[in-house]
Amino acid sequence: MLHKFSVKNFRNFTDWLVFDLSSQQYEFNTNAVNNGIIQHAMIYGPNGGGKSNLGLAMVDPVLHLTDSPNYLSSLDINYLNGGMNVTIAEFAFEYRIDGSEIRYNYGKKSREGMVYESLFINEERILHVDRRQSNQASIHLQGAEHLKSDVGTSEISLLKYVRSNTxxxxxxxxxxxxxxxxxxEGMVFFRSLDSTKTGDYIGKNIGVKRLSQSIIDNNSVNDFEQFLNDAGVKCSLKVKTNSNGEEGIYFDYGKTSLEFGLAASTGTLSLGIFYFWWLRLAKKEITFAYIDEFDAFYHHALAAKIVERVTNTRCQTIMTTHNTGIMSNDLLRPDCYFVLDKVISPITALTGKELRKAHNLEKIYKGLSS
Known part of the structure; x- marks a missing residue:
């Protein structure tokens, strides 16, 4: 799991932003944490404060460690912070895997252009290269002794170089x-806003371009229908083949039927996109999910149901929202709710109170914001 993350000079982040996912001592909603690390977090903050950019930064390793990843094209033209003399964006990750501490630090001049890179496992430096000083890399992994240590002018990740050649x-x-x-490789960033395309995400290329195709192939149409009905969208669904020979999901009205993607409201389409990713969360294909503005078109009661569904997975998840109605100890815990506004802090650090289960977190947050 990801334990701590820091970023500098990436998009709107000028100074180091530190996001610490260490949990605190609460005895309730223990499914929200795992071995002292926040497993399910919620982030609040003003528009333009960096919530989306934080997610893009946290899944950034996918861009240089995964073969042919899916990514947002805006990263090709808007990667570095626009400040004077900014030449690289810097990232620092701290993971905890099987009880071991792993630190991964690097700096990039573009989406793919690696400048420096270091990997530490239990405080031992395993891999390192800094092209600003030398093209010579240090590699200390058994089985990689035959690799050339001179990386030349290549800007490829040293980690990917080792994995691909040994x-x-x-x-x-x-x-x-x-x-x-x-x-x-299991990390993903996606949003449910007004996008109807499954391709609007960052992560390993899953080879699926049509939402309905994935649900049909997974034999989950009936479950998707039940999911929509539970969410308040009363409907009946069926699979139908169009004139091009493509199968699709249709609303079944008896004598007539309408294609889901054409007839669904924006909110229902958003639920469809969530369900598409939910299948992958439930099947443990995803290890870390940053779900941006997950409830943009949901009533707060529906948003709460979505949170309950997400927090019952073993995937590490971070969701962003403006909906204070789901800032509740009934869903998560005080140490799981964060506020991003220049810095990012759990709500517990923003009040002098010792927060307990009985406290109204929404009321406390609104008091801090007024």
Missing amino acids: ILDETPTNQLFSKLLSFI
Whole structure:
């Protein structure tokens, strides 16, 4: 799991922003934490404060460690912070895997242009290169001894270089290295706003461009229908083949039927996109999900149901919202609610009170914001 994250000079982040996911001592809603780390978090903050950019930064390793990742094209033209003399964006990750501490630090001049990179496992530096000083890399993984240490003018990630060109020995350190890469490959950023395309995400390319295709292939049309009905969208669904020979999901009105993507409201489409990703969360295909503005078109009661569904997964999740109606100890805990406004802090750090289960977190937050 991701334990701590820091970023600097990426998009709107000029100074180091530190996001600490350490949990605090609460005895309720223990499913929200895992071994001292927040497993399910919610982030609030003003428009333009950086909530979306934080998510893009947290899944950034996917862009250089995953083969042919899906990504937002805006990252090609808007990656570095626009401040004077900014030449690289810097990232620092702290993971905890199988009880071991892993630190991964790097700086990039563009989406793919690696400048420096270091990997530490239990405080031992395993991999390192800093192209500002030398093209010589240090690699300390058993089975990688034959690799050239001179990376030349290549801007490829050193971690990806090692993984792509070696069969590492089965050592505890190498196993942790492999598990770190697997965790990163399972990271995803998506939003449910007004997008109807499954391609509007950052993560491993899943090879699916049509929402309905994925649900049909997963034999989940009936479950999707039940999900919509539970969410208050009373409907009946069926699978139908169009004139192009493509199967799709349709609203079934008896004598007539309408394609889901054409007939659904914006809110219902948003639920469809969530369900598309929910299938992957439930199947444990995703290790970390940053869900931006997850409830943009939901009533607060529906938003609460979505939170309940997400927090029952073992995936590490971070959701952003403006909906204070779900800032409740009935869903999460005080240490799981964060506010991003220049810095990011749990709500527990923003009040002098010792917050307990009986406290009204929404009321406290609105008092802080007034």
